[in-house]
Amino acid sequence: MSKNLLDIKDLKVNIDDIDILKGINLKINEGETHIIMGPNGSGKSTLAYTLMGHPNYSIEDGEIEFEGENINDLKADERAKKGIFLSFQYPEEIPGVTVEDFLRTAKSSVSGKKMGIITFKKVLKEKMKELDMDDEYASRYLNLGFSGGEKKKNEILLMSVLEPKLAILDETDSGLDVDAIRIVAEGVNKFKDENRSILVITHYDKLLSYLKPDYIHILLDGKIVKTGGIELAKEIDQKGYENIKMEFSN
Amino acid sequence: MTKWKRIKLNEFKFPKVTDYNKEYLSYGQLPQGVELNKINKTNNNLIIENLNNNITGVGDEFTSHVMANYNTGISLYIPKSTNIEDPIKLEFNMDDENPTTIDQNIIIASANSESTIIFDYTSKDENNFHNGVTKVYAKKNSVVNIIKIQRMDDKSYNFDSNIAYIEGRAVVNWISVEIGSDISGSNFTSILEDEASEGNLASIYLGNGTRKMDLEYTMIHKGRRSISNIETRGVLMDQATKVFRGNLDFKKGAKLSKGVEEEFVVLLDPTVKSHSIPALLCEEDDVQGEHAASAGQINDNQLFYLMSRGLDIREAKQLIIQASFRPILDKIPMDDLRDLILEEIDRRLLNG
Known part of the structure; x- marks a missing residue:
């Protein structure tokens, strides 16, 4: 059996004193896609x-x-x-910081190791090619003037470098056209291996046909109300959330 | 002293001026004919010649105080077609023994000459005081680069008045770095006297703690096709106050001249005070004056975004600030000096 990576136990969260998450339980093991x-x-x-x-x-x-440690x-x-x-739904724009400089800074922060400029350039170029991104993105300011799709691609680029x-992919498919979704999904699939896990947050099933999820969870009013396989997503695609809402309204 | 109303310096009293006895001047190879002299009151022809030429600078009281009390400075004469390759450097490091720097600097750059002069003001002890006047005479086709770095201690006062008289096709490039002092006032005035005279001012400032600064940059266009450019990047945090005044003044006869001024400031805390007062004065129709200003905040979401990529809060702020300062710092031709400035900026961000 694969090792547990993330274990969320009865998580309750509020913002400005309003309860948003009302007791989430979720276990993600290494190599799983949820x-x-x-x-x-x-x-x-x-x-x-x-x-x-x-x-x-x-x-x-x-x-x-x-990994067994409380990170609250x-x-x-x-x-x-x-x-x-986290791949952001709305990535922030940072003027004056180029994509390349930022990625290199982030990489050395996360890994604790400095990477030479030339070595890093090579790695970056490869990863950008995989995501069908033009070289000139590397010297552009982070997310500044990027279209919605470009921002999402840039998030996936960050993921593959880091x-x-x-x-965690938060609505990564929103605002993307069909081709962009395919490229992003390919990027995610390339990233995935037996140790790395993915948590996709979405309200459509657009990405799902490309990814092979192990579990689908339905979140309703701050709680996971149902867990199943890909058939659950198909059900929602056809019938919407109304049926499930009815089921759990009592 | 109405000029100082905004940063509430109405009851300012000048300290007692004592001698500045430390070594402050360093330079490399000086080409033949260059006359570089330290200033003292009794023996300096260039200074005496220019004594009756008082300027307003940061305020008449301050420039008159320099005229009457100067205790250090240089006079520099560069002959025609002479290029001084190594920068000339003045370092004033004030302390208890040498608490006041009242410098008077005269630079005469003859036609077709080229030179770079760096002024670095630091201080160690409380109540150190700098008040200075620097005058630049850039003759035809000359290029003069003046770099002024003010990184004095938080209890110090700094006042600095600078003026350049720029002849036809001559260029004066000012670079000003303002990152120290409790109260700091600086004025850089460029008089573009003739055809295609050019004045450029690039500056960065950092205000932290309860520091106050008043920065005034003036470009007076007299000559035809004269060119000016003001480019300022700032960061304010804590309870710092800043007044930025950018003046583009097109006089009669300055046809086809162009002046651009821009100021971008990053506000790290909602408690800072940032005033920007751009002014455009035109006596001539056929001129082009542009100004752009923006004040941006680093919001929580930006910080969170950077932190979610592994940068701690200090690194995240540093990244944003250094990115903002970079285009100006890149104009400073010496790596070691750039590093010193970045270090001082980091230190101030860390304490804040």
């Missing part, structure tokens, strides 16, 4: 931010364990160093 689906406002992005350690999301109760109180950078990565153990 999908969390849910309608708008169900708490999907809150879960993503909380796992990465956003200071505005306070944990009221419960535990997040990563770790800051975002400490979590990144442990191997957690090589985390757990990659």
